[in-house]
Amino acid sequence: MRRRGKGGGSVFYHEGKGKWVAQLTWVDPATGRKVKREKHCETRKEAERALADMVAAQAKGLLTDPSRLTTRDFALEYLKRLEREGLRPNSIRLALDELAHALPSLKDPKAHDPLGRMRLQEVKPVHVRAAMDRVVEAGYAPRTVGRVLMRLKALFREALRLELVARNPAEAVKVRLPKGEKAARALEPHEVARLLEAAEASRSKDMALLLRLMLETGLRRGEALALQWRDIDLEAGELTVWRAWVKVAGRGAFSEPKTPTAKRKVPLPRGLLLRLKARREELxxxxxxxxxxxxxxxxxxxxxxxxxxxxxxxxxxxxxxLGRVRVHDLRHTWATLALSRGVPLEVVSERLGHASPTITLNVYRHLLEEERRGWVLDLEELLYPAPRAQA
Known part of the structure; x- marks a missing residue:
């Protein structure tokens, strides 16, 4: 048996199996237990190469101790961790729903779930691909399929960070799907006018006012529903967003805003401010x-x-x-109209309560590109301006 220095492993010939063996032994710092990893090869050269790879992987923390932890078990731990870290209840529910499309045993322990019952460290891209194929065959919308894959990538990314797996098996998986329905629709100005006219004719003054407020400020539904009159400063002409009213397990509940930057002050347009003052006077x-x-x-x-x-x-x-108009379309409409009228990206991002302008840019990049095409510098016009017509 040929041995290296401490921690270098060994290469030897196994008479019974007729194979060369690359063997590496180390102590797991987390458990204090001795861990042994072997690989059987046809030649001594292959075994030495395999040992070198194992030593390098172990030094980087990528050679993990085989575990009985299943993908389902880790997913449940992952969701609990997100909850402890303060993720909103609705976001936790959404993450569970989307992961459960690929890991049905998260909701029903008796469900057929090949990926969920596999040991976490044994999962390969082909297994993730098979789970995604089942999601596609179930007939979910392209956007839903994309979000399920995104959740699986995030799940295994966390396992990789914790050194429970040597690679992220979901990163290599690509799912090509036809374009689905747009995530949001931006109403044209004449459509906004028709919607507001219908609201004014409706029986609920408060609902009509809430609709106008969302269209003129870009607030999320939960942020707008959580507003009390004390949150609106009619003298300063602004409102304060500090919480949200959301649905959790079928019931309404208060929660923190979606992101830290979602706690913000939002200026009120003059017309909306006058309507709010009039409504308060009525009360x-x-x-x-x-x-x-x-x-x-x-x-x-x-x-x-x-x-x-x-x-x-x-x-x-x-x-x-107007056909189908979703609540998020109101927010999308405000942002689209603001950007198309030259409101700076940073201001729009701040008013929307996005975590960073990058998020706003990613959502509205197409609109900004269209607007920028109109901004050109014509040197001919700058250097040789046309003579003014004589009066």
């Missing part, structure tokens, strides 16, 4: 200022069910002849 005719401050813009002493505004918007859009 003050029968309530004290303190009582009004404690009311929510919609719902009174308690915010309405988060889905109520969705139903209101759907009926309103149908009445206005």
């Amino acid at each position: 003050l005719e029968r309530l004290t200022p303190e009582e009004v401050d404690g009311l929510f813009l919609v719902g009174g002493v308690k915010p309405v069910d988060p889905d109520a505004f969705n139903h209101y918007l759907r009926r309103l859009a149908e009445r206005a002849g």
Whole structure:
């Protein structure tokens, strides 16, 4: 048996198997247990090369101790970790739903789940690909399929960071799908006018006001529903976003805003400000200022069910002849109209409460590129301006 220095492993010939063996032994710092890894080769040269690869991998922390941890078990730990780190309940639910498309045993322990029942360290790209094929065959929308793959990549990226796997098996997987429905629709100005006209004719003044507020500020649904009158400074002409009203497990609940930058102050356009002042004056005719401050813009002493505004918007859009308009389309409309009128990207990003302008750029890059095509420097016009016509 040929031995190297301490931690260098050994290469020897196994008489019983008729193979050359590359063997590496080390102590796992996490458990204190001795770990042994072997690889059988046809020739001594191949074994020495295999040993060198193992030594290099072990030095980088990539040669992990085989574990009984399954993909499903790790996914459950991963979701609990996200919850402990403060991810919003709705975001946790969404992550679970999307991962469960590929790992159905997350929701039903008895479900057929080849990938979920595999040992985490045994998963290869072909196994991830098979799970994604099942998601595609189930008939989910292209956007949903893409998000499932994104979740799997994030899951195995975390396992790689924790040195539980030597590589991310999901990174190599590509799923080519036809383009699905756009994530959001930006209404044209004349469509916005029709929607607002239908809102003014509707029975709910508060819902109509909420619709206008979302269209004129770009607030998320949960941020707008969580607003109380005390959060609106009518003198300064701004509102403060500091929480959100979301649906968790079928019930409304308050949560932190989606990102740290989502806690923000948002200026109010003059027309909207006047409407808010008029509505507050109506409330003050029968309530004290303190009582009004404690009311929510919609719902009174308690915010309405988060889905109520969705139903209101759907009926309103149908009445206005606009087809399907989703709640997020209102936010997308505000951002699109703002950017198309030259509002700086950084300002739009701040008003939307995005974590960084990069996110805003990625979403609205196509619009910015179209706008920039109109900005050109014509040297002929600059250096040789046309003579002005004589009066």
